[in-house]
Amino acid sequence: MAAGLGAASLLGLGLYLAVPAASADQSPSPGTTTSAKPKDGRHGEQRPWRHRARWAARGVHGEATVRGKDNAFRVRTWQRGEITGRSGAGLTVRSADGVAWTWTTDGKTRVRENGKKSNAAALAAGDRVMVIGERAGTTRTAKIVVVPKKK
Template identity: 55%
Template sequence: MRTNKKTLAAGIGSAGLLGLGLYLAVPAAAANPTPSPSASESPSSKPSGAPWRMHQRNGDAHPRRHGMGDFRGVHGEATVRREDGFHLSTWQRGAVTARSGATLTVRSEDGVSWTWTTDAKTVIRKEGDKSALSALANGDQVLVFGERSGNTRTAKLVRAPKKP
């Protein structure tokens, strides 16, 4: 088998970058290990409005966030590739400020308000159970996932977690 110069150069370059990455990453990880939770931290020190629950591990109670883990962002968008092309996935966490027909307006803590359109495929869950858009009221905390096309955000999932 013959190896041309470009293939050889690409292989050497890749190995060099991998080596450089390991050279930089391993000492940094060893010098700064992940800190363990402090004993002084209590569920009351967690952000208000977060659905914190206590669970037992080794006889001690530890706060744990149900659902999205430590997902604390308030809103965002990402371009994702699917079989039929690229889509703009979007999400938002906040309080319901308006509901009219098939639309839902949510305001995040940073002041951003987005209006979401719902359709027959939108899954709505309130306090862990299947629900309807009409069950959501102003002030309910929700997490909305969907897609944006132009200025239209279509909700695929609206989740109102259990209140603490």
Template identity: 40%
Template sequence: QALAALGVDAADLDVDPVAAPAPSASGAPDEQARPDRKAGAQEWRKRHRARVLLRKNTLHGEVVVQTKEGTKTVAVQRGQVTAIDDRSMTVKSADGFTKTWTYDEKLRVVERRSTIRSSDIKIGTTVGVAGTTQGDGGVARLVVVPAKQG
């Protein structure tokens, strides 16, 4: 399932994070934000935890997470697309950091909670990317196009 602006689907990244439900306006956990109780709740926790990786002020970085198979390094970046083709995209963060991301065979591209094609992304689009590191580049598993701001 797609996430709101700059969320990351940790299930697509094969990570196993843990997070509490987001509070509603009343401060109580928002039960509507979680799918079915057992499997759905676990998937929701993964998405919520990974969403933290691409918050609005995050530019780029790597984090090592514990999985059932051991540790895994997850790379994230937020910035503008400067080049794109059918196999990869280059993203430049606000601080000038640039990384080329090749597309994983299981790539998901999400805009406003809907899945779109990577070919729908244009140069100049702001995106959040999450995946793994490969040499100086990355392998994108998830690309999120945030909702337009104000």
């Protein structure tokens, strides 16, 4: 499970670092001049990666298309939020920004609650969770559901 969470975190961090860098225009427009960097680090100065890592750790949901070992493309997806509903094998999670996704659980879904093994039947509305899985079309399948220790 730790490897899965680590992989999802690294994937999110990689996307967070790569997308802005790939889309940034590195050359100045004709007629523009560059000025000295302001002391506060703003106004276009790239922040060090460690600042971006902190921002990525606060992410609430995301997706990435990855190529599997079989060369097939898959959409890996993750969400952090609160369970707002349960219906059979379905689990609805709402993130802090209001996005609500319904996840399908099955016999392969791994659940960890307070650091210990659990099962999908133990999940209830109001639980804060981190869900990691795959999306195929409009169906999100939960591979891992983590309920962190409650304070």
